[in-house]
Amino acid sequence: MSKNSQFVKFDKVDKSYDGKVLVVKDLNLDIAEGEFITMLGPSGSGKTTCLMMLAGFETPTNGEIYLDSNPISNIPPHKRGIGMVFQNYALFPHMTVYENLAFPLRVRKVSKDDIDKKVDKALSMVSLTGFENRMPGQLSGGQQQRVAVARALVFDPAVVLMDEPLGALDKNLRESMQYEIKHIHESIGVTVVYVTHDQGEALTMSNRIAVFNDGKVQQLSSPDKLYEEPVNSFVAEFIGENNRFAGQVTEISNNKCKVKLDSGSEIVANPIAVKSNGEKTMVSLRPERALINSKEKMENNFKGKIEEVIYHGDHTRVRLDLLGNKEFILKVPNSSANMEIKLGNQINVSWNSFDARALDPK
């Protein structure tokens, strides 16, 4: 069975609530069958609106959404057959766990025996067997979360939407739930559209991530590409940590460019979003890509003064004053070779031009 690479398709979708501001602008997004795709972005970036349009609780102002090649804008939510996990779980407080799970099956007129079987299966999937007769109020946050996931999956929907489902859980529980949801996704192969503003969550769980800002998808790619190769300065900044240098392109050749910084120094960078001399740019460098006292020969090699040292156990974060940037962050592995990291010391920092990405100036 060949998988449909356009199982869910947003086709030029616009959305406005008040007729003045576009919350979602010209969204084009294809989601493949069985894919785990995450919509990531700051609050107000339009990601939840997209999810609500897919679920049917909001209608697109313009454009069309296709589910398995059928336009769905005129189909009411209850006929779309899309499972949804809500931010606050939205378990029915007056029903037991069993009744909550049986609800989607009962409205579909599934026979009693089949309901029992499916509920059992769904509960064992989220390892909550034996909780059938509890009320949602008697469950912990993590357990309620799992019931909500089980309920969204129990009627075998083609697509499951999750709207920041882990937002209310504490850090440890959140991490273990991330793996659990990922495993469930892998074992049953359902298409998942996941919304979050937590980049760690997005990076861990997804096949692909759509980074939203200002109603637009800034970048849509796999987690590693998103982190290693951000295409613009918003993505570079939003995903992970990043050191920035503002400057102007003075020389550009194949795969390399020279950027004159505001402080006067010149660095070699990888031209991603710049085309010609004289363009303003923002050079982005991941902290772990800059090395101290490297024996290798690298194109960029500068001296910086240590301004702050923060001990993190396995690594040490060092804040440097480098090339006029007082917020330059370094991550130094905790090894015996790096003993000279002391406040006020001058150290050598170097990096490859490939890792310094010259992006749009923002």
Place this chain on the structure above:
Amino acid sequence: MSSETKKILTTDGIPLEESLKKAEKKNKLKAFLLVCPLLLFLIITYVFPIGDMLFRSIDDRMVTNMLPKTYKAMEKWDGKDLPDEEVFEAFYLDYKKLVEEKTFGKLATQLNYEKNGFKSILKKLKRKMKKFEEGNYKEQIMGVHKRWANVEYWRALKRRAPAYSYSKYLKGVDMYENEDGKIVQVPEDRRVHKILWVRTVEVAFFVTVLCFLMAYPIAHLLATLPMKYSNLLMICVLLPFWTSLLVRTASWMILLQQQGIVNDFFVWIGLVSDENRPEMMYNKTGTYVAMTQILLPFMVLPLYSVMKTISPSLMRAGKSLGGTPFVAFWKVYFPLTIPGIGAGCLLVFILAIGYYITPALVGGASGTLISNQIAFHMKSTLDWSFASAMGLMLLTGVLAIYWVYNKLVGVDNIKLG
């Protein structure tokens, strides 16, 4: 096991429980002093009056104390034939004393409640008594009026002998204790109270239903509208609440009368002809309309406060799981509003069952309720003990409803706000 467990001691060696009590004592005292004024207020304004009302409704000592000798003499009387001379003499002596003290009027009133016609023969007896000779009082009293020779009147007199009686309660449900001591219904043409009780419950029930039907959508709208609109709507709901009850009732009188605005409108749209304007006031219709409008906020507010707490994502969840909007409403939303429905219905029903001003003003003859009857006995006939008895019956009825409600729905499920 429990015998083995030792008392836990604090570091000073004092038992922990004792130490805790000591530490909490000051706080408890403070708390008590804070609620003290309210407690006193409640006792003075609530417990005492209700206690007094209960006592008054069964207290029948007035007549007993007025005729001590008579009742003593009557102890031996079997009540079949006319009592003998001893009773007549005792009655004469008692009554003479009352006449001298000028308190015989009260006796006349009380005995007249028991049996019509007592008042006039007592007055006649008072006039004729001055010329009575000593001895053979039976003959002399019977000579005053032929009713004095009627054994029914003496039996009625004897019925008032006990210091405490439940006869007022019987009267409240159109019953009485007859000459043989049996509890029977009063003649059909005099059964007024039963009709009133039934009508009161009926009006309260339908007003509750009407209020519920109207308040549910309003409360839902209030709970789901954006803040700036819901505030305005809330004011619209509360505005009548802030207006005097009398003003609202009076305005309904203006609206509902035969030459009123509502009737004018009906004529104008051709619903009724000008000569044939329906009567919407001074009957049950008026009571229904006015009471429903007045009690509506009491239904809206508890419903609103409950609906406000229901997350909109629950309805969405219901729909996304495949329920039609109706199923999502009926299976998810509605069950969650039951605490509000319970609170609202209980509140409106209890308020409606004791409603007074509105039925008095717009109810007319066919729209008055039991509370109007109570007021009538308080103000006009001055039969306070009967009014008390009916008031208590009303209170008992309300408590019974509360009890049934508690059994069916559970009071813990009520949510007023």
